[in-house]
Amino acid sequence: RSMQFSRRAIPIRNASVVSKIHQTYRICYIKDVILQKGLDEATLASLNAIINANYAFVVCLLKDDTSFMQRLFATMRSSNISAESKRELVLFLREFCTVSSSLQPAQRMQLSRDLAGRGVFDIISDVLRSQEKVLVSAGTDILHYLTQDPNLLRSYIANHEESSREGISLLGLLIEGIATDFGGEMLCQFLEILKVLLDGCTADTVTQCRDFIELFYEKCFDKLINIIESSRVEEYSAKLEILYNICELLCFCARHHPYKIKITFFGSNSMEKILTLTRRRERSLVVAAVRIMRTIIGAGRNDELLISHVIEFNTLKPIIEVFVENGNRYNMLHSTVLELLDFIRKENLKSLVLYVVESFWDQLLMFEQLASIQAFKLKYQEYVDIAEETQTTSVDHTRKADERGLDKEEEDYFSKDSNEEDSAAQTRHAHQQCLVKPANGSEIHHIPARPKSGGLVDNGSDKDYKPSPKRPVKADEA
Known part of the structure; x- marks a missing residue:
């Protein structure tokens, strides 16, 4: 009662x-x-x-x-x-958002907009700066509820990035949250919030989404990479759950923003820093690093510049080395590396197939009995055979072209001589067929161009011929 x-x-x-x-x-x-x-x-x-x-x-x-x-x-x-009263109010707001899940989707969206309009993001920013885990947990729960309309949070972060108190924006607080050991489900909450913000772009929200993604890669991506790099030193190493969640977020980014990932990797040695995780004792982290590489290659398989970068910097070397160190133990690492090699083979990434076999075949030889490795070597041999066949065909075509060129020259030469002879014969015939016309205009028979050596009457030898003496001309006849 x-x-x-x-x-x-x-x-x-x-x-x-x-x-x-x-x-x-x-x-x-x-x-x-x-x-x-x-x-x-x-x-x-x-x-x-x-x-x-x-x-x-x-x-x-x-x-x-x-x-x-x-x-x-x-x-x-x-x-x-008081701090206690504020704590109670934050917990009340979390409960209010939790029970709102019973509303219809349109009503939940409207409630999110109403809360955003009343300044709930400013309150959450203050809550996430608290050192009390209960308050931080309540803040992440409220923020996760508000991501039903992620564009509200994207717009707030973009508009308040430069004017954030103490130099830490809400986006920076989310990055700190994923890199802090809060324990429990809070790490997953931070990860899910960032995933929602980095995904879900539609035609209506493409501008806000693009601005937020640019801001994330400009301000936060290097921080995540540095956390991984610092894990090489034991005293500064982050906990396993933190590193694993960061790897999960990087995989998500590689799938959804392959172009931005490529630009980021070309601008720094980010991939090399990520692959330092292959030296960790925890196999789950090694597998996570290999999965990042697999995701990047899968997203950029049609990008020759990215493939060339992988080959030039020998990026797959740490992966092959840890695969060889793992030996014949059938575990997640074994399966993940084989899946990477199978993907390269099935996608016909010729440059990577040649690079792997020519660079690491001596190390992979101990796994030659595996079907995946055998298929990979066969694919390599196929590329080599095609290259040799293409080269041989090219040489044959060149030789035949040269021979055809020589035959053509000979034909032209002899054809030219024959044409000259025909032309000369026609010229002689034309001279012999000249027509002579007398003064009266009547035609006479053809006269040879060159007269015969004898007279009109054949009297035998010309030397026996003696002309009759001329009769003297009389004066009256003259």
């Missing part, structure tokens, strides 16, 4: 809301404590439906109560309240 079980972080003046809260509390107590083992599925479903309906009723009334929402956020911003 006493209502001392309910603590009020802030007074609720609506009696209907208070009544529903008390009723819901009693139903939850009956379901979870009194009848925990004696409820059938139908009764349990009915009780859950009543609880969700009550939650929706309470949230709808409170979010539409302008006076209540103003008092809530004004009190949370106030610097005059």
Whole structure:
């Protein structure tokens, strides 16, 4: 009968809301404590439906109560309240967001926009700076709920990046959160929030999403890489869970932003720093590093510049070395490296196939009995045979072309001589066929161009011929 079980972080003046809260509390107590083992599925479903309906009723009334929402956020911003009171208000806001999951999607989106408009992100930024894990956990839960509309958070971060208090923006706090050992589910919460912000770009939000991605790679990417690099020194090494979550985030970035990853890797030796994890004793971290390399190659398999970078800097060397060190032990590392080699072979990445075999075949020879390694070597031999065949064919074509060129020259030469002879014969014939016309215009028979040596009458030898003496001409005839 006493209502001392309910603590009020802030007074609720609506009696209907208070009544529903008390009723819901009693139903939850009956379901979870009194009848925990004696409820059938139908009764349990009915009780859950009543609880969700009550939650929706309470949230709808409170979010539409302008006076209540103003008092809530004004009190949370106030610097005059005690740490305990502020803590209770933050926990209340988390509970408020949690029970809002019973609303319809459109109502949840609208509630997120209403909370963002009232300045909830400023409050969360202060909460995440707290040293109290309970408050930080509550802040991440609230922030995770608000990522139902990630563009709200992207816009806030982009607009407040330069004016953040103490030089740490909300994005910087998220990066610090993923690199801090809070334990429990908090690391996963930070990771999920960053994934949502880095993904989910649509045609309507492409500008805000692009701006946030640029900001992330400019301000935060190197910090994540440096955390991995510092893990080589034991005293500065981050915990296993932190490094694993960072690797998970880098894999996510490689899948969704291959172009940005390529530019980032070309600008620094980021891939080499990531592959320092292959020297760790924890096999899960070694596998995570190999998965990053596999994801990068998979996303950029059509990018010759990226493939050339991998070959030029001998990036696969640490992976092959740790694979050889693992020996014949069949574990996740063994399977992950073989999957990487299978992917290179199946995708016909010729440059990488040649690079792996020509650089590391002496080391891989001990695994020659494995089907994956045999197939990889066959693919290499196929490329070599094709190259030799292409070269031989090219030489044959060149030789045949030269021979055809020589035959053509000979044909042209003899054809030219024949044409000259025909031309000369035609010229002689033309001279012999000249026509002579007398003065009267009548034609006569053809006369040879060169006269015969004899006279008109053949009188034998020319030397026996004696012309008759000329008769003297008389004066009267003259």
